[in-house]
């Protein structure tokens with residue numbers, strides 16, 4: 373739907389507004405106690421290479437340790453959830469309504485305390501503008517997701533004392549012309565409805581939309597029983613927003629699931645050991661090992677308006693170990709990156725035409741779900757650490773598991789575990805998934821000895837990454853398997869994996 377708006381549309385509302393409707397002081401100053409850093413701090417740079425501000429470690433941070441936990445300064449529950457979730461804390465079972473019986477926003481809360489907090493922090497003011505709520509659904513889905521709905525813009529505008537949000541980048545000059553036009557149209561609409569007569573109001577409201585787009589984090593919740601992740605809403609975390617992106621990150625951001633958890637509490641954990649004075653980075657979208665440099669850079673440019681200059685992107689393919697996915701067809705020892713002129717081990721030239729043909733055939737088999745045929749071809753060209761090989765092995769493992777052939781399934785998942793571990797590291801989310809899968813296959817296949825060591829390793833990785841809190845249900849399953857394995861008598865085991 374088009375966002376087109378004309379001032380005539382809102383004149384009926386502006387007529388009835390007077391300054392008495394508008395009390396800008398309703399918003400409290402931005403709280404700065406909502407974030408707590410651990411062994412890390414924000415550094416402001418003018419140095420372009422460091423991409424503006426960044427977050428640096430002050431001491432060694434061990435893998436799995438929390439670097440920051442932060443509550444959002446600005447948040448907004450997704451419009452589709454207003455009947456089921458509390459608009460203040462985003463928890464379920466919200467049956468208390470807004471004190472204003474005619475509230476145009478149809479908001480619900482889990483209790484009166486949440487209602488009161490939401491009311492005093494922003495809603496008592498927004499509640500007076502039914503005309504703004506009607507613009508929520510007028511945005512295009514995509515556009516709406518990135519910019520946030522009108523309340524998100526308004527909360528940002530007023531919380532920051534009617535200018536841009538302090539110290540957050542907007543990269544506005546890099547947003548496309550049509551996007552900038554939409555920001556202005558929306559800014560004009562808001563300024564007209566609210567009767568904002570300050571000269572700069574439209575510019576500021578447009579800039580804020582750029583800031584929201586570059587800094588908003590989607591608050592997610594995973595239902596482990598159903599295996600689905602739901603986006604609850606959007607939020608801005610003023611401190612965590614200072615963490616830059618890397619395609620080869622050393623930290624991960626997540627929303628905790630500890631008992632009585634606050635769904636909006638963001639945590640960032642080290643995903644590997646970080647030495648002092650190293651920049652802490654998360655991945656906004658892509659992981660180097662999984663996507664080609666060009667694809668990553670294009671997406672980051674389109675979604676977040678910057679040209680990625682992280683370590684992985686600055687490396688050429690020749691330097692990027694993860695790009696060495698092929699196995700030399702001449703000596704079967706050397707690892708090759710696509711198009712590499714000669715093998716470093718045997719010095720011979722690989723036949724890239726032939727490799728490309730085999731790869732294309734293998735891809736066709738993968739598309740058709742013919743994984744055995746794909747694996748036979750991939751085995752000729754790929755190194756056993758290549759993710760492409762690992763993914764096909766994983767699919768084959770699934771097929772064997774469906775047929776309850778756990779021995780073969782485990783063998784395949786062992787192969788995919790190797791590829792994933794070599795690519796993403798021994799302590800990574802990806803490796804944790806493979807370990808979890810493998811432990812149940814080994815258990816089901818009664819390979820108890822091997823299952824024991826894999827379960828212990830899985831528990832280590834889960835704990836190191838904080839997945840014991842985040843994926844509580846999965847973690848409990850691992851603990852349960854470990855307990856059961858303790859009680860298994862030493863059964864002589866014959867199958868070798």
Ligand SMILES: C[S@@+](CC[C@H](N)C(=O)[O-])C[C@H]1O[C@@H](n2cnc3c(N)ncnc32)[C@H](O)[C@@H]1O
Pocket residue numbers: 422423424425426539540541543586587613614615616617618676677678679680681682
């Ligand atoms: C969420 S902010 C991160 C903090 C930001 N550096 C600052 O000064 O506030 C995201 C912005 O930082 C910059 N940035 C983050 N990671 C980057 C990277 N890998 N390469 C280049 N610029 C990056 C981009 O301008 C991006 O839009």
